[in-house]
Amino acid sequence: MNQGGGKLKRKDILYPELSYTINGALFEVFRQMGGGHREKYYQKAVSLALKKRGLEFQEQFYIPVKFDNNVVGKYYLDFLIEDKIVLELKRGNIHVINNIDQVKEYLSALNLKLAIIASFTFDGVKSNRILNEY
Numbered sequence: 001m002n003q004g005g006g007k008l009k010r011k012d013i014l015y016p017e018l019s020y021t022i023n024g025a026l027f028e029v030f031r032q033m034g035g036g037h038r039e040k041y042y043q044k045a046v047s048l049a050l051k052k053r054g055l056e057f058q059e060q061f062y063i064p065v066k067f068d069n070n071v072v073g074k075y076y077l078d079f080l081i082e083d084k085i086v087l088e089l090k091r092g093n094i095h096v097i098n099n100i101d102q103v104k105e106y107l108s109a110l111n112l113k114l115a116i117i118a119s120f121t122f123d124g125v126k127s128n129r130i131l132n133e134y
Contacts, residue, residue, distance in 0.1 A: 014114045014131065015084055018055075022087060025049035026118050026125045035122035039091045042120050043078060046089060050081065057081040063109045077106055086115035093121045100130055107132035 013019070029045040043059070050057050061080040065073035079087035086106050090099060103115040107130070115130040 014129075018082060018085060019114075019116065019129070021053050021055065022050070022081060022085065022116060023127055025053055025055075026127060030120060030125040033120075035120060035124075037091070037120070039089055039120075042089050042091065046079070046087075046118075050079070055081055056083075057087075063106065065109065075106055075109060080110070084112065084114065086110070086112060088115065088117045090117060090119040091121075092119060093123075093126075100128075103130050104132060 025046060026049075028049050029042060033042070033045055047057075047059055058080045059078065061077040063075040063077065064071045065075065077086050078089050081087055086103055088099070088103050088106075099117055103117055107113065107115055113132050115132075116127050117130060118125055118127045
């Protein structure tokens with residue numbers, strides 16, 4: 001429910017206001033672009049939509065994977081928003097387990113609690129919240 005000065009009051013959802021703003025940006029991108037484009041085009045549009053909303057974020061955020069202080073791998077997130085939420089963009093209707101596992105690895109590597117996987121389809125943009133239950 002939205003009461004008291006426009007602030008969302010849900011206590012059981014992690015970062016409700018920030019999530020709402022991110023989803024608004026995603027829906028705006030879909031409304032203007034529709035479905036069927038390449039992921040990199042959606043990424044550019046989402047970047048513009050996030051900037052328009054005044055959010056702080058980093059694109060293609062690099063995370064080194066280390067063992068004994070040696071880099072043994074690397075991840076690149078689509079977006080790290082407000083140092084709180086990982087946003088991964090996908091194209092198509094399928095949220096395969098690999099995508100969920102991928103963002104859980106990101107969350108674990110960054111010690112964060114929430115990721116959003118957003119899929120741009122011909123029917124709309126669908127987002128799923130992924131929690132890190134560490």
